[in-house]
Amino acid sequence: MSHSNSSAKVSFTDISLAEYTLDTLPLLKQLRLGLLAEKPEVCIERARHYTKSLESAPEDQSSELRYANAAKYFLSRKTPLFFDDNRLAGTTGSKPFCAPVYPEWTGLTIWPELDTISNREKNPLKLTREAADELNFKIYPYWMDRNILEYTRKKHGNPKSMRIFERIVFFLATKAGCISHTIPCYTLALEKGVEYIIEDAASKEAALINSGDRDGETLKKIDFYKAVQIAMEGVIAYAQNLSREASRLADRETDPDRAENYRQMAEVCGQVPAKPARTFREAVNALWLIQVAIHAENINMAMSPGRLDQILYRYYRADMDRGDLTVEAAMELVGCLWLKLNDNTNLVPETAEELFGGAGTVPAVTVGGVDEEGEDAVNDLTYIMLRVTELLKTRDPSLNARFHYEKNSVEYRDRIAQVIVNTKAVPAYLNDVTNIQVLKEQGTEEKDARDYAVIGCVELGVPGRSYDASSSIMLNLVSVLELALNNGKRPVTGDEQIGPVTGEPVNFETYDQFWGAFKTQFTWLAGKAVELNELFGRAYQEILPSPLLSSFFEGPMETGRDLISGGARYNSSGATHIGFADTVDSLNAIQQAVFVDKKCTFAELKAALEADFKGYEALHAYLVKRAPKYGTDNDIAKENSQKVIRFLYDFYQRHVNYRGGKYRPGYWTMTNHAGQGKLAGALPNGRKAHQVFASGITPVSQAAEALTTSLRMIAELESKCIASGEALNYKFPSVPDREEVAALGQVVEAYCRQGGLHIQFNIMSYEDLIRAKEAPDDYPELLVRVSGYSAYFKDLNPAMKDEIITRTAYDIKTGRAVPFPEAYKEMMSNQ
């Protein structure tokens, strides 16, 4: 076993930074309490200004210029606000904790709730009467026929793929809600300033004009470079307005510390992001301002800042070397950024809480791993960010720790484990060796692959170089299984013929015939999902470009093409799958029960499913206890899990998207495994009707008895076939001491060495979680890992809570599953 020694970039003797606590960092303590006390409010500022700008835009203006002008119009009018004593200037919205309205996407979905949203039962959002009226009478009417969903529907005559999507139970075409899901590159803006980007775009525009070419392609490029300049002017205008307001507040402030903070923010915003960052504070604030600006143009969902310990390190190091910065001050600034990243949430209609309840905006921060040369990249800031995460325990940012078992130290590996134990949930581990290889197999150059970061939940991207639209499709794999079981129909959609006719399984003589039906149904359904994603993609190209976001990517600036038109160096579309483990276990059960053991006929199995196993208790017990389970070393289970992974990969890789990149499959589910589970009938693996599915790529709860075996089985899945990431959730009731923390680190390392991609943990017992469900007020800040992101347990819907409660818990000492409490067995999906 080889491990590097600690990196030369680590100067701490105590990497846990235990001497720094919330008591020694009172500002962070105060800001954190303020954040947790805030109730979210609907913010219409962005919707108001964008609508006004677009309403008055000339009809014949290109979409690039229309959107750039709208960005500038909004950003230059965006109210400069300072809600608390945070060291960083800039706010996502006009409220301390805001849910911005994006009418181009899902902003109209709360229309029916305008009078009730403030008091709704689940996750209420405050909305003033004036704001509700403005949405109802001024903003929404403009967008009724213009948002991306309706534009696409109208253009293509309400295609079948869209009507299938709108049934909710087959797949979600998430471009109706956003693309976002990407990692810009902040480095250039920090090093050279936004003014440099404007000059660069201006010179490229001038060169094209001087070339004399006037073909359509050239004119489009000219418009793109113009658009970049316009949008960037908006970014600078916002910072200047903040600077002026901070100066004004400083002059009026009687508290000397607060006045000094205003003065410093005024100075910082006078410099960045327009000009290069000169200090750590300027770099952190510039990064935050760009993050705010990006959300002017694209919805606040999984816009991920990337490898912050790498991006900010040079500024930290330089300040420390000059003696201008202390570790305490650096921690304070990092903490201020973490809290700022929590200043916004998603605008979600009440019914959508069933599918996505509790999710934050998932801006993923990635730390650690190796650098572009393949060397240990862990530095002081890595440990500062881990410590700040450990102290603040906030939902966002979603922290991901890259781990390279040959280059990173054991101390680093175990420090991550310690933070997980102390927060009970974060960060997630990402295996550098496998992830870098996966990206290389997708055509990413090695240097770029080594610089990967996480997008949103678990997807992999290269900051500022790849545009991955990693959440384009969320396909319900169980719906494919049910279509195959019912000759192209599903219990939830009744007698309607949805998929192709693949034959009645009662007439199948071999398991291969059923597998063939499954493949046919999948090919048809995923084909529809891809088809709709392509229609949406083309619609974006026509009406929703992203010149502001494109400015923070290498490719678009070189080629004069917006990200949405394929300007990025690497392009892909992600399709993730819901119900993987339940589907595989159901395939296993069919193969074993019907064709190997001949325990029942297919007709009897189908009758049992239709009856939700009532009257079929003996068969149900056999399916639950004896049928092969994914996550064990049963040969049938191994073969079926690998077959499904490979088949899906081959399907997606055959499809090239509207930007010229391939489709990539992934296995992460947010909370959809709970929502979609509620809409599915009983399954051959013994899961009862309307129960939750297993999350991500995790085995079905209580199916895999041995920790090391289940991890090995998952690690042995062909990693290159999981190119859009996986979410693997494991649970330990407790990790009581240093020895067990090291054991957790060793478990992770063994899993990584066997080829796993990702793993995350909840450190909670069944009983703790049951108590938290029964008495939510006693656990207001309990943080849990869902499927690639964290949520406050209290915010989740009941089905999702049950899924997290029933996830298999393993004893860290014995590696065996802990028995689920008898008194609560009815929570299990197969009871």
Added chain:
Amino acid sequence: MLKEIFESFDSEITEEFLELLLNAMGLFFVFSREFRRQIEGFEGRYLFRSRDGGITISTVFKDGKMKVKEKEISNTDIIISFKNAKALRDFIFSPKPDILGSILRQDVVVDGNLNYMYKFAYMAKRLQLMATGQV
């Protein structure tokens, strides 16, 4: 009278639910200037129909007026097909419009521009709140 009708929507539902709702809407558009604002400048063509074919009602908003006809119309912005009056009530009225439940039971199927459904649902809810003195 209207107050009782709307309060009854929270409890028992009759097959006349949609008719009652649309009639109440029409009345309020005539008598309430505030409510009439909801359809100033708005054009929308709706078709509501029950799955058994027993109910077919179209509603057209144009020139600040609302017209209701007991027949199908063409060029609709949205078609709302529903199993029965209760299903439609559950679908339209918050709290809580039971969308997932509606889908699970195949109670309501919507075909067309969803934003028109959102606007109609808002107006219906607004009307209920006005009629019952909650706004």
